[in-house]
Amino acid sequence: MNFIFIVQLFFIFLLLILYIYFLLIVFAIERAKRTSKMKLPHIWSFILIFTAFFIPLSMVVILLVQ
Amino acid sequence: MWSKTKEKILFTHKIHPLEHFGALQLFPNETIRIVQRQHWVVLIVPFLVLVLILASVSFLISLVLQNAHILPLSQLHEMSTYTIVTLLCIVLVAGVFIFMRWYFQFYIITNKRLLHIHFFRIGGYYMEEVFLEKLLECEVDSKASNFIYDLLGIEDVYIHFGNIEHNEPFVFEAPSNAQKIEYIVNEHSIKQHKRTDLEPV
Numbered sequence: 375m376n377f378i379f380i381v382q383l384f385f386i387f388l389l390l391i392l393y394i395y396f397l398l399i400v401f402a403i404e405r406a407k408r409t410s411k412m413k414l415p416h417i418w419s420f421i422l423i424f425t426a427f428f429i430p431l432s433m434v435v436i437l438l439v440q
Numbered sequence: 441m442w443s444k445t446k447e448k449i450l451f452t453h454k455i456h457p458l459e460h461f462g463a464l465q466l467f468p469n470e471t472i473r474i475v476q477r478q479h480w481v482v483l484i485v486p487f488l489v490l491v492l493i494l495a496s497v498s499f500l501i502s503l504v505l506q507n508a509h510i511l512p513l514s515q516l517h518e519m520s521t522y523t524i525v526t527l528l529c530i531v532l533v534a535g536v537f538i539f540m541r542w543y544f545q546f547y548i549i550t551n552k553r554l555l556h557i558h559f560f561r562i563g564g565y566y567m568e569e570v571f572l573e574k575l576l577e578c579e580v581d582s583k584a585s586n587f588i589y590d591l592l593g594i595e596d597v598y599i600h601f602g603n604i605e606h607n608e609p610f611v612f613e614a615p616s617n618a619q620k621i622e623y624i625v626n627e628h629s630i631k632q633h634k635r636t637d638l639e640p641v
Binding site for chain 1: 463515518519521522525526528529530532533535536537539540543544546559560561562565
């Protein structure tokens with residue numbers, strides 16, 4: 375195991391934790407939308423979708439960059 | 441054809457108007473007098489702090505790595521790619537959290553209650569309410585929490601109660617229009633006083 379592999383693992387672990395936290399946030403947003411009966415501004419819906427794809431994509435990029 | 445309606449649907453940045461606030465279950469004869477979020481400046485401070493912390497951390501890491509000569513140049517590039525990507529993800533997630541906490545937090549005054557509601561919570565739901573009928577003696581006090589807010593005229597409104605069991609004040613933290621809140625509470629207090637003065641002893 376070389377140094378860069380350990381660094382890769384560290385970053386992937388960090389992103390995984392971040393993604394779990396993001397999913398919790400998404401569930402909380404859904405509940406907030408339901409209870410407050412308010413819609414999100416469109417730009418924030420786009421940001422949520424973008425983030426949902428960007429974090430796993432980053433994990434893949436980190437795995438593949440060599 | 442790129443119509444104006446499509447443009448409106450895709451690029452509407454407007455937040456949901458608060459006049460249509462329908463989440464609160466009202467008592468009979470209860471009407472909403474004011475619904476406010478915190479001032480939008482409240483959003484900027486945590487964003488700035490976050491960006492500053494992340495920029496300084498990444499700067500420090502890059503300085504250490506460059507000067508220590510631990511890694512060859514190609515691996516250094518890889519490391520910087522990982523760092524930038526991860527920092528972007530952190531900014532995105534933290535940004536979403538900060539915005540949602542602001543967006544789903546409301547201060548509401550009805551003709552019967554004062555309410556502070558947090559709809560966006562990772563665990564649970566938060567609501568603080570005080571009934572205005574109990575509020576015979578109250579003292580409204582407003583002051584800015586720091587120097588910048590003082591310059592911008594953003595104030596916290598503290599409502600101290602004289603005749604209620606709990607001694608802690610009800611706080612409106614940096615509402616978008618503190619003066620209006622102060623006016624409404626004072627108006628209510630004056631009405632209550634008039635009512636009690638008119639009542640026969």
